[in-house]
Amino acid sequence: MKYLRIGQPGYETPVALHEGKYYDLSGPIGDIDGEFLARGGITTVAGFPEIDVEGERIAPPIAKPNAIVCIGMNYAAHCAESGAEPPAEPVVFYKHPNTIVGPNDDVQIPRGSQKTDWEVELGVVFGKPASYLESEEAALDVIAGFVVANDLSEREFQIERSGGQFSKGKACPTFTPLGPWLVTPDEIEDVQALRMWSKVNGEARQDSNSKDMIFSVARIVHHMSQFMAFDAGDLLLTGTPEGVALSGRFPYLKAGDTVEVGIEGLGATANPTVQA
Incomplete structure (x- = not known):
């Protein structure tokens, strides 16, 4: 469904x-x-x-999640382009739920931003409460479905002005376009073998596959449940592959651009950018 x-x-x-x-x-x-x-x-x-x-x-496919929990540095090639070593455990940060917008809504370039970046991500939506899950198999049982997400990031806010954490550069208004659909697990043959891509103004940026995750979906859900409790309807973002502007290979977003992200079987978003 x-x-x-x-x-x-x-x-x-x-x-x-x-x-x-x-x-x-x-x-x-x-x-x-x-x-x-x-x-x-x-x-x-x-x-x-x-x-x-x-x-x-087309609105965001889920309403009112209590939390957006995000995993950073979960693709080895993205770690390399960011100048970071692959983590030994999942890196975690948070986004405010009010950052969610629809798959074709405007995305705002924050005031003072020079480094607004895109990130195609596989989103996991919980269908059951999850705390202290016993196994990775049990982790799969709490998933209601999967969704395309663009984890937009302002890199100066995230890195240079972070104060030691990522959320300043991740929680700007409109920074989590979702959609178009929430797709139930039975429609996905293998969540660890999905092509993922992004484009800016029709030009290719990211082109990778979820099989390149350092930590699989099941492992992330199981691992994070040992540290926090998830509620039904919560959203977990699982990291982005290489090909972002932070790499230095592409210019950052500016007002007037259109940024697209998509995942095989889950659809795509296409958001115009405007100045906040």
Whole structure:
């Protein structure tokens, strides 16, 4: 099943995409949030009315996560282009949930920014509470689905003005475009073998694969559950591959650019950039 949300901010309608058709889930469903995911979502679209989504704003596919937990430096080639050694354990930082925007919404270049960067990332959405999981197999059981994310980053804020942590450069408004869909695990043959890419103004930037992760999805979820408790609806971002502006190979984003990120089977985002 693929879940999405359509409509203007604050007035989104939950929708299921199944076999090429869209179904209105509003009414008994409420929204695509932690409560809905904790109930297991839906297993059939029978009884839900078919709708036309043409011309509608595509909203973020999940509503109101309590937390966005992020893993840094999780691809060896990205570590190399960043001038860092691969970590022995997952590197963790946080983004504010209010950074989430839809897959085609405007992204704001922060005031004073000279180094706004893109990062295609595989997002993991929790469908169950997760704390002190016993194994990596158990970790896979708490996942409701996967989503494309752009973990936008302001590198001067993140590195030169960090004060010792990443979040200053990660939590600027609009810095987490998501979508277009939340895709349930049964639709993904192997989450560790998905092509990932990004483009700026139609020009290729990143082109890699989730198989290049240092720490797999299952390992990250299991590992992090030993240090924190996740709630249904929470979002975990799992790192980005090489090909970002931080490498020095490409210019940073500026107002008027369009930044795209995509993952095989999960769709893509395409966000215009504007000055905050």
